[in-house]
Amino acid sequence: MILLALLFAHxxxxxxxxxxxxxxxxxxxPFADAKEVAALAAGDKVEILKKNGGWLQVKSxxxxxxxxxxxxxxxxxxxxxxxxxxxxxxxxxxxGTGKVVATTGIRGLNEEELKSAKFNEPELKLxxxxxxxxxxAQKFAVQGKLAARKFDYLAAPQ
Numbered sequence: 001m002i003l004l005a006l007l008f009a010h011x012x013x014x015x016x017x018x019x020x021x022x023x024x025x026x027x028x029x030p031f032a033d034a035k036e037v038a039a040l041a042a043g044d045k046v047e048i049l050k051k052n053g054g055w056l057q058v059k060s061x062x063x064x065x066x067x068x069x070x071x072x073x074x075x076x077x078x079x080x081x082x083x084x085x086x087x088x089x090x091x092x093x094x095x096g097t098g099k100v101v102a103t104t105g106i107r108g109l110n111e112e113e114l115k116s117a118k119f120n121e122p123e124l125k126l127x128x129x130x131x132x133x134x135x136x137a138q139k140f141a142v143q144g145k146l147a148a149r150k151f152d153y154l155a156a157p158q
Contacts, residue, residue, distance in 0.1 A: 039062030
């Protein structure tokens with residue numbers, strides 16, 4: 001029982017290693033306009049601590065902070081054909097302290113994984129279980145004091 005408690009108190013397996021694909025700023029918060037606390041150079045090794053939208057919280061020899069997810073490759077960086085160099089200039093996640101949000105691409109799936117993907121009915125049903133009715137969504141919005149906006153709901157599946 002004590003061993004189990006110690007394992008949950010310090011999940012050493014939670015962190016992943018990664019490599020900086022390009023030079024980028026480490027920021028105090030996961031926003032493009034957050035204060036820069038350090039800088040990564042291409043090839044720097046990082047420990048990935050947490051993910052938030054399109055941002056990763058990392059620890060490196062140069063410091064700790066938040067960096068855009070597309071600037072980091074999990075594991076060792078590869079060189080040569082197939083690199084995602086063309087995507088590196090794209091930002092992902094909240095651009096700044098405004099309300100503009102952008103997301104880009106699929107992260108974490110390589111070409112082989114995409115080709116071998118199979119239909120998974122239980123996972124689809126799980127995703128569908130998170131759907132809510134229009135009435136429940138309106139009730140939630142009122143409770144959260146959210147501003148109403150016109151939104152056309154998708155037709156119910158056949």
